Amino acid sequence: MAEFPEEVVKKAFGASDGRCECLLVEHGHSYNSMCMRVLDWNKRGQSFKAPDGEKGWEAHFIVSPENGGKTTQENCEILCWDCYCKKNKKIKKFNSSFLILF
Numbered sequence: 001m002a003e004f005p006e007e008v009v010k011k012a013f014g015a016s017d018g019r020c021e022c023l024l025v026e027h028g029h030s031y032n033s034m035c036m037r038v039l040d041w042n043k044r045g046q047s048f049k050a051p052d053g054e055k056g057w058e059a060h061f062i063v064s065p066e067n068g069g070k071t072t073q074e075n076c077e078i079l080c081w082d083c084y085c086k087k088n089k090k091i092k093k094f095n096s097s098f099l100i101l102f
C-alpha cells in the first residue's frame, strides 16, 4: 500500500490552509459544496477521536495508487475524517477491517 511521505503531507496540509479540501456535491457541504472544515495537524489519522466527538483527518489519493496515482503533493488532498470515509466507502465495503488496521 503506497503512502505519502511525511514531507508531502506537510506541504499538502499547508496548501490546504488546514482545511478539508473536499468538493463533492454528494456530501451536501455548504460553502458552494466545499467542506472547509478546520483541521488540526496533530489530529491526523483514523483512530483519532476526541472525547467531544471531534474527528481527525487524513491524506487522500486523488488518483488511487492502483490506478497509477503517485505519492506527490499534486495527487494528495487533505480530507476531514468524515469526507475521507465517504470517499473510501468502496474500500470499507470490500474489507471492513482495512480502515481500522490501516
Ligand SMILES: [Zn+2]
Binding pocket: 020, 021, 022, 035, 036, 037, 079, 080, 081, 082, 083, 084
Ligand atoms: Zn470534509
Ligand SMILES: [Zn+2]
Binding pocket: 022, 023, 024, 027, 029, 035, 082, 083
Ligand atoms: Zn465531503
